[in-house]
Amino acid sequence: MKRIFIIIILFLITSCKKENNIQNINNTSVLTTNPFLEKAKVFRKKNISDSAFYYFNLAKNSFLEKGDSLGAGRSLVNMGIIQTENGDFLGGIESSLEADKYIKQKKDSNVLRTLAANYNNLGIASNYLKYQDKSIEYYIKAINTAVDQENKYIYYNNIGDILTTQGKYEEAINYLEKAILSKKNKDYSMALNNLAKAKYLFNKNYNPLPEFNRALEIRKKDTVNDGLNSSFETLSTYYLNKDKSLSLDFAKKMLQAATNNKSPDDQILALQRIITLDPKNYLTNFQKFNFINDSLQIARNNNKNQFAFFRYDVDKKNKEYQNLKLRDAEKEVQIFRQYFLVIALIIAIIFITIWYRRRQLKLKQEKEIEVKNTQLKMSKKVHDVVANGLYHMMIDVQNNPEMDKTKILNNIEKMYEESRDISHENIAEKDFAQRFINMITSYSSEEVKVLPVSYKESIWENIPYNTQLELYYIIREILVNMKKHSKAQRASVKFEKNDKNLTIRYTDNGVGIDDLEQRKGTGIHNTENRIESIGGDITFEKNPTGGLIIEITIPIQSKYV
Template identity: 50%
Template sequence: MIRYLFFILLFFIACEKKTVIHNAPEADKLYDEGTSLLLKDNIEAYKKFQEALNYYYKTRDSSNISKSLICQAIAQKYTGDIFGAEATLVDALTFMKEGDESLYSAYSTLGDIKYAQKEYSSAEEWYAKGLSEKNTSEKDKFDMLNNKGAAEYRQKKYSEALKTLRSIDPKNVNDINLKNRIKENIVYTQWLQDKNYPAQSEFEELLKLKLKNNDNWGANSSYSHLAEINQDSNPNISLYYAHQMLNTAEKIKSPDDRLEAIEKISLVDNPSNAIKNFKQYKHLSDSIQSYKNDNRNRFAYIKYDGEKKEIENQRLKAEKVEKEFQLLWQYFLSGLLVALIIIIIILYKKRQKKLQQEKEIEVKNTQLKMSKKVHDVVANGLYHMMIDVQNNPEMDKTRILNDIEKMYEESRDISHENIAEKDFALRFINMITSYSSDEQKVLPLGYKENIWESIAYNTQLELYYTLREILVNMKKHSQAKLASVRFEKDNYNLKIKYTDNGIGINNLDQKKGTGIHNTENRIENIGGDITFEKNPTGGLIVQITIPIQSKYV
């Protein structure tokens, strides 16, 4: 039945209409527009990339999806949404495979993000991953090596940083601004390693080169370093360069550089200006944070709005598909209901048949149980009386009648619960001794009337019938001249050991049937243990162990 349901489901899946989306030109156009806006109007660029992504997701174009996400992360990073940029890049990595040409860009940007978060060790690892990519261009490689060196000296790993930076051959660096940044990082690292290093003249020379090439961002880096190295020895010079950095930061509209410049000014400025500098720093810091929060919210809204539109489109398509398949699903559910009804009917019939079989088995078991009891009470009882009369020819009629009456009561109460009798201990020992004659001696050893204390009455009866079964078999088959029944009792167990010197039982393991099987079942039912074994001197040994019960029945 399950197999047929599986085929029905396959039918529905096969019937579903596949929508082929031919929109790559539109998506690529949006992507190109976003690229042209990147670093100019990052908010608008982010929006273009989001619109392109909505198309790329439909066509499962993982390559362009990852590229668009990387560009979005760059837009977020340059507008201060560092954590959002990191999340976007992690999303981009899920669409990339080993050897993807965009991997180096993702790794490099993640390195920049970690550097901005001052997680320099993590930044170093991401730069190293980017450098391991085979598709990395020479320019990108030099740029990542420079950034890796910066991450290393931030961790005070000056020797490693210098090794990384000096691994770049200046002759191979065509970008003059990048070449100047690499040189400046080398000088700065040398100064960090040895504060006596004459870095002033080298920084000033590099500053001239940057200003000559209109590299204001690079010039700000030089101003920052010149302010730092003169902070303790020449506060006035440090203050001058800090003000130069502030002016340039305002010119290039870099709030982070402005904040750093004000911080450097505060360290060397006249104490009377401390409050003014603090207010300026606090106001700028709050403005930057507000700006970053606003951009973060804008990015979130753009993504939400784009996803919302896509969800709405998908909902309309889903409604159409739902209507087309609604009738088929009704047929399917109707068929499933019919199948379930058939299964229920089949299971019901099987259940009824099983219950009927269980009743028949129960009746047979009851019949066997009753037959067993009749055998134990009547057949063995009669044989016991015969033995008793034979061994005691002078037995009076009263005793015989009492025995017959007792057997009658037992046979009458076969299907009822047993009621404890007061003279059971005497009857038990009389039963054992009745099998003793001049030709066959049966000796009870260690038997006392109080031995039955703490022994449930149903257990007493089962032991009575079991031992009588053993003695009947002894009388009929063993040819024994001497038998003994030893009783031992402690706080935990009652032990009964039967021993005779007869012919024993050949092939004992193969002859466990009838009488032996009955005794085993009896002892097992009362939680005891019974074993049959050969007597080393000839004959049979039967050992019975019964746990002491703490409750009377």
């Protein structure tokens, strides 16, 4: 029957596992792969921003469904960066803040890099929206999180550039002097250009041209040339009040570089400067300015709407999918509950059966133990009453050959009554105190003197009779063993009683016991057990003058006494 139960349980558990395998939540910090993420990366490399954003959004939802918070966070970081790059600064901030909820700081360097990139994006987007102080806060977070030193130099430069815009030139110089430690030409030239600008604005007597020109030369050698816009803008501004012709020339170079780099923001900035410096061509330049500015605003609005639509569309489809999945899950839960109830019922039956059998076995064992304890108790009583009683009578007769037969018969009658009532707990005894002292003195003979010391009948006051009786049997056992084995000539039993303890100290001058611990036999162990049963303590030790010392201590306030 037990085998059948096990087979049924295994079958049901296996069935439940198959039905409940529709969703396996994996709360891991390790980035898992999915096809949406791979497609998004391909479009990102090709600079197809809308498609990249769409698939990063799908990847995010897919990661969330699998319980991969890190994957979802990284997807959101990429979405935020794409939005910021395409002028959707509020959307970029929204995506980055959402990403920050999923990416928690860990020791993993890849996670820290993702966090730093996310804070950098928040800083850039906030700066575009003129939240400059907030932008600096995010850049500082990026510095504290960044793993790569080169990235820190970029963040130092970004902070320095904002502080220069705010007119905090000394603070800006401190950050920019850290930024020029970069070993990358692109980042070094950017920091060098900004540092020279901050120094010049802080001190008009400072000559920034060597640094401006050096940064420009480095940027000209760059195959991408996306830093030329900044250098030409800086030089145009520097010469604005010194040489308007030269300032206009650099503004036109900036416009050309910005056009080549497809940077509409820099084109607008260059045209604003050209309109100011070239009034003759004002109309042409203003029309060009309006066209680029309108086109840029339209493009950015389209991007915002497109990104918002992508997120809404994907979220809508995801909700529909989740609702469908929820209905399926509810059906599975219902099936699982049915399986669970069946399993619980079977397990309950098994446990009740096992418990019942164990209970029966325990009761049987308890009865057997009770019988054994009764037998053991009876055997102890037989030993105490009959064996030691007979031996005591033998000693008494041996020590008193002319003992009156009536006394012998009385002793035999008492022993008979005791042996007849062995099954009773105790034997009623009114003259216990006298009988106790008589028992001790009866072991005294010409060969061995046994002396009771400080014995008084009042010693037994406040001590229950069962304890008295146990002490009677224990002392008699000790004296019997003394007579049989010790070869002692003198023995004493001393009694002491105070408010706390009753102490009985036995001493003899016999042969003692060599290797006391090793030679403890059944008799000594039984004596120890008997003392323990009445809450007392017994010690065996060698007498320094030869022989044996046994000390019994019974606490007066013990729960046994």
